[in-house]
Amino acid sequence: MKSITITPLKPGSVRLEEVPAPVPAPGQTLVKLLEAGVCRTDVEIFDGLYGEPPAGQASLIMGHEALGQLENGDLVVPMVRRSCGGCANCLDGNQDMCSTGNFLERGIKGLDGMLCEYIAEYPRYLVPIRPEARPYAVLAEPMSVVAKGIRQAGLIQGRLAWAPKRALVLGAGPIGLLATMALRILGWETVTVARKPAGSLKAALAAECGALYVSSAETPVTDLPAKYGLFDLVFEATGSPDVAFDCLGAAAVNGVVCLTSVTGGDARKSVPAARLNRDLVLGNRVVFGTVNASRKDFEDGLVYLERINAAFPGLLNRLFTSRVPLEKAAGVFSGQAEEIKTVVEIAAA
Ligand SMILES: [Zn+2]
Ligand SMILES: [Zn+2]
Incomplete structure (x- = not known):
């Protein structure tokens, strides 16, 4: 399958590469990817500032914001972070709050990403998407970060x-x-x-x-x-x-x-x-940092997107300042300064 691949920490090494399609392990399902979003994190990986290949590999498939489709036609958004398997937060399903740092992140840290045609994934990391949300669902990952920030602020402010x-x-x-x-x-x-x-x-x-x-x-x-x-x-x-x-x-x-x-x-x-x-x-002021998101934040984020789309029709679509096919996606990272959101089109639904 086609993929956008980098040798992490090596600036300028991003390329379009033919790699074997993933074979689902027991319990995993095959996800056909339809679209992926590009963000500042991808640009920093492109620039060689960070990124980590899966164990035993020299290269990493990029991309952590995506919309995909299951074999039965259902739409899904894969989550970014994977449990470390060892801390109380990860064991609780809140790997965004991992305390060991041994988590994996698709397209960023130790796990291939989603600027490619297929991934194999466990259902617990796939968030269902309603068909009506198809035009803007690729925003689910960045919106999950926003939803987590607002939710955390509310939890913290439960103090008063x-x-x-x-x-x-x-x-x-x-x-x-x-x-x-x-x-x-x-x-x-x-x-x-x-x-x-x-x-x-x-x-x-x-x-x-x-x-x-x-x-x-x-x-x-x-x-x-x-x-x-x-x-x-x-x-x-x-x-x-x-x-x-x-x-x-x-x-x-x-x-x-x-x-x-x-x-x-x-x-x-x-x-x-x-x-x-x-x-x-x-x-009595509080300052806090927030990263990544849990399944609840993806779900909350999708509700926000739905409500925004209903209240301000067409507004979300205007965040998509450019669209490129997967074959040309290796060239998008250097031109992101003037973009809001670049969408990489991978396949038609
Ligand atoms: Zn991102
Ligand atoms: Zn953990």
Whole structure:
């Protein structure tokens, strides 16, 4: 079968490669892949920053956001992370909360991904998709990350009587825009901040679901509280370590900051440490990180997508800024800076 393969940690080694189709092990089912999404994680793997091949292999099939189909025609989205088999969270089905670090992730860490024609998978890692969701279901994985962030914020805020009304979303990539749309569906007043100017597609997508879009080129993140007030939830998804610290000052008393950016490198930064610490302490503020997602988050994410699609018809489709066939997908990674979501078309349903 055709696959987009990389030799991990070797920049520029991505290629279209013919590999043997997987043979399902007992208990596994064959999944024909229809579409896959490309995200910043894939670009970082492309750049050789990380990625790990399956044990005993030198290369890794890329791709962790996909929509597939079973032999009976049912649509499914495969989850990304696989249990380490040894910690209480993984044994509970919450491998996104793995405590050992020995988990595997499709297309990222120790397990072949989904930029290819077929995978063999256990049903417990396949999330069913309704046929009506076919046009946007490839967004289930990034939306699961958003759903987990919002759900975790709610669980953490179970510590007090919390009646959130205002959210700040930093970043207008797929995660930032999906978070904006989900928070609007929840009825929150939402301010979305990103670098692109007011007339950009990203600004338009945020505005069309009722968020206020602010360009950080005009209002630096540290100036946001003075201009727009403080926020019950701050959702950071810019990929910038600077913003991850600059946004801490935007949380209201009893507020919560959710960090989702996986920042590479070892950048340093000077911060107003005394003020930040004092505000965290005196305001009962919480800062937490979130990664990956559980089955519940995929399911919640699909409900968000369905509600967004009903409330704002056509809006999700506009996140798909380019579509390429699998045969050409090795060439998409270097041109992602101007894209929102590239979809790789693998097969027709
Ligand atoms: Zn991704
Ligand atoms: Zn584990």
